[in-house]
Amino acid sequence: xxxxxxxxxxxxxxxxxxxxxxxxxxxxxxxxxxxxxxxxxxxxxxxxxxxxxxxxxxxxxxxxxxxxxxxxxxxxxxxxxxxxxxxxxxxxxxxxxxxxxxxxxxxxxxxxxxx
Numbered sequence: 474x475x476x477x478x479x480x481x482x483x484x485x486x487x488x489x490x491x492x493x494x495x496x497x498x499x500x501x502x503x504x505x506x507x508x509x510x511x512x513x514x515x516x517x518x519x520x521x522x523x524x525x526x527x528x529x530x531x532x533x534x535x536x537x538x539x540x541x542x543x544x545x546x547x548x549x550x551x552x553x554x555x556x557x558x559x560x561x562x563x564x565x566x567x568x569x570x571x572x573x574x575x576x577x578x579x580x581x582x583x584x585x586x587x588x
Contacts, residue, residue: 474517474518474519474548475515475516475517475518476500476515476516476517476518477513477514477515478500478503478513478514478515478516479513479514480514481503481505481514482500482503482514482516482518483500484499484500484501484537485497485498485499485500485533485537485540486498486500487529487530487533489525490522490525492525493524493525494522494523494524494525495522495523495524495525495529496520496521496522497520497521497522497523497529497533497540497544498518498519498520499518499519499520499521499540499541499544500516500517500518501516501517501519501541502516502517503515503516504516519541519544519545519547519548520544520547520548521540521543521544521547556587561584561585561587564584565581565584565585568580568581568584
């Protein structure tokens with residue numbers, strides 16, 4: 474997912490979640506975008522939640538490519554499960570052609586509320 478930053482993002486960031494978990498955010502393809510008021514950065518970010526260990530930073534650094542690959546896989550799985558707005562609108566248009574029945578309208582509303 475494209476994300477904006479005020480400074481160049483580090484390749485990864487570890488955020489501890491409670492005592493036993495951590496969210497690791499990986500950033501790649503960072504680009505500096507110059508504006509009239511300064512500059513900002515944009516990068517592709519992939520997130521992975523995993524068990525927290527005291528040596529997690531060393532584990533990531535020693536096998537960075539595998540960690541990044543896993544984060545990309547998790548991101549792809551997450552995005553594949555969620556229909557896009559275009560897919561949802563297309564499904565509603567197909568359902569509500571002509572004069573819809575009350576049941577078809579309720580089903581269309583349910584599709585919109587699934588997000």
